[in-house]
Amino acid sequence: MANADLAARESLRLLGPDPAGWVPPTDGTDHDVAVIGAGQSGLTIAHALRRYGITRLTVLDAVDDEQHVGSWASRARMHTLRTGKTLVGPELGNPALGVRAWYEARYGPDAWAAIDRVPTADWIAYLTWFQRQVRVPVRRGVRVLRVEPGDAGRIRLHLRQQGRDSVETVRKLVLATGVEGIGGPRIPDEVAALSPAVFAHTGHDIDFAARRGRTVAVLGAAASAFDAAATALEAGAAEVHLFSRRDDLVVVRPGGVAPSPAAHDTFHHLPDDVRWKRRFAFAGSVPADSVVRATAHPNFRIHLAAPWQDATEAGGQVRVTAADGPHTFDFVIAGTGYQQDPRTRPELAGIAGRIARWQDRYEPPTELRSEHLGSFPYVGPGYELTARDSTDAAWVSAIHVFNAAASQSFGLPVGDIPSLRAGVPRLVDAIARDLVLADLHRPAPSAPAPASREEYAHALWKPATVAA
Template identity: 75%
Template sequence: MSADPTASESLRLLGPEPAGWVPPTDGTDHDVTIVGAGQSGLAIAHALRRAGIDRVAVLDAADDPRHVGSWAGLARMKTLRTDKKLVGPELGNPALGFRAWFEARNGIHAWAAIDRIATADWIAYLTWFQAQVRIPVRRGVRVTRLEPDGRGRIRVHLGGDTVEVTRKVILANGVEGTGGPRIPTEVAGLSPTVFAHTGSLIDFSALRGRTVAILGSAASAFDAAATALETGAAEVHLFSRRSDLVIVRPGGKPPALAVFDAFPLLPDAERWRRRAGFAASTPLDSVVRATAHPNFRIHLDAPWHDAVETGGQVEVTAADGTHTFDFVIAGTGYQHDPATRPELAGIADRIALWRDVYEPPADLRSSQAGSFPYLGPAYQFTPRDPDDTWVSQIHVFNAGASQSFGLPIGDVPSLRIGVPRLVEAISRDFVLADLHRFTPPAPAGPPSREEYAHAVWSGVPA
């Protein structure tokens, strides 16, 4: 995609990118390695470069350069769930923002005509954004293991015999974060021929004419249900353990972003309490999209007790009876225990979790919340042993940071303050670590008064 003249001009007016000021460190390949090249990874890489940190590697497991992040494969909603006016990866440069891109292609009045941003438009915008900021991405590269190098840096294993050493790692790998899909025990034994999580690529065309069960009632569950119905599923049944749905309806006062900005400064007890009261919700349009189909049914107060695969189908025992389906989709969200993440499993016992740091009151206990990593103010892992300082060189800018920061990190609302906060902290860390390597600039040539001798006050009036 070619450069946009307006975006290019905005970058020209900002001035040239600062020269890299971080002294090269012997034995390292990079100063920063960013894992993930979605909206977060690209925004962070762009901000680092504008801050003069240029030895940065951006890695992405996906090998398709046409789409940024996982939106094209996993985002099944028609529109984004966030306010269209929120700042995205442009980080203060309006010429790089979605609105500038959208109006340039659809006219200045098109912006007022949309309520929220279409997912297809967001995918196209992010692809355009990457082209404008010219962030090189190494695609088809999967990080298989992280480990210390014994000198305070991180060894990044990339499969085979490829190992790169970096001073800092930023995990910007989206909703899977520091864990992966949460698979309830009731469905853990089902094979891929009859089961998938919403976090997986699903061939919905293969569900045409078949009966589908959706386990869960949050937004991703409803979006999967609607996609299956629109693709021609014979019946779709959605099961919720709740007695009613939590629906986000238009209107009302949105939460103040300033509350989330200050969230990491709150005491642990207050952060835990606020997160413990969080309930997964569904936008009204996602509910309406699914319920518009007469072959869609919602089962309330219907947690599953068992699911058995037999004869190519799944027999489900739920609180409201026994049912048989051709395929099951779990919209059950994600867990964020580092021990379950392949690249973190080898160092998980060195990473402090919330359960290691805070003991909640009995009525607010949660094993799921307790398994989130306990992060510092720069999104960094906290070591269980204070001597493991290298642990804090790994920063978590993904959904695994939500317990520490109060909102899903990596989503659009988190970029406005999160990316500058992270980049400022990384810059500060490099300055403090390398202070002994910075020497004051030497004057050019020997001392001379040639330019100003005539203006030196002699004490005698002229």
């Protein structure tokens, strides 16, 4: 790993130090930019901002753990990433900071050539290494209690750290909060009343060891659902039953045609009706290796065309009524994705009603209506939130969402690796533009005193008449 460290440091040395901060200090503010979340997106954004010369920034993360890089260690249950190894990630054009440089330094070029996707454990270790190389300072153990508008379009953050509360004012806020976005786990009504003793969402921390010898039901048929099912089986579950409302699985097999990067990069330019139709038609898929991992166990069963109608808790078990009949399980896991309604986030609840959602901006045809999609925030081209009322536009647009909440507006899962290559530069450019435009009214710095002519006075040309 020493070679990777040396190469990374040398690449940064050749780039030169981070530019001096060009944004003039603003009275009444603590930071020009605050980034919430220190996972792969938050670290990449902070590094890019500093390289742009925006230096009065802070990165906050609720987890007090130096090795914490998002939710990979606690909630990523796949053996490898779901994206190919060649995608540009946090390095943003600097190959010495990329996962390939790190991986080859650790395991050798032949090992890199032998894989098609990076093992999840290695990705976690790489992100820890990346943070160390770019030296992005993270304030850990800081929880955001409330976000509210401040004066002159600024944002006030109510924070708590080690039991002490404080308030900080920022000009720009970036929510780099991963799959939870500005919402949280999507809990179907059929299981909403179940207690934590018998129920969890894939977004929760789950004690799989406690499921040993138990019967487990998994609701959902996308990647996270299959990975949870396989993890339960590997932990010794007696049986695992996975339920899909569809009559077939959407399996992504190796060698398929990958979406064009241009399709992702330009999605936000499409008309609202086209974006809505494409997102409405989107079906959660599962990689073939995730299917094989689960189906390798003889005690795994897939129920197709079997949506749940009811689930009741009794005697420490869950009795389920599904389309294919009644069932009883010891534990239920919902692999049903995430909702992005800001009203469900405690820190955003006070301003949620002033944030425009898709249902405020677009009315789909009856056959394409979706309460789930309608609750997503309507996000602008710089990942900024938009206001329901124009009087709130200045401060609402100062909040940028580089997370799953922007997926309805940008098409791909924002915050995932494929979104970093084009998304982070677009976000940083939008933040810089807004800061420059906001400062146009501010007095220009005083001009320096005229320089002495002693170095060149003797070389000034004079007409012959003047010389005479």
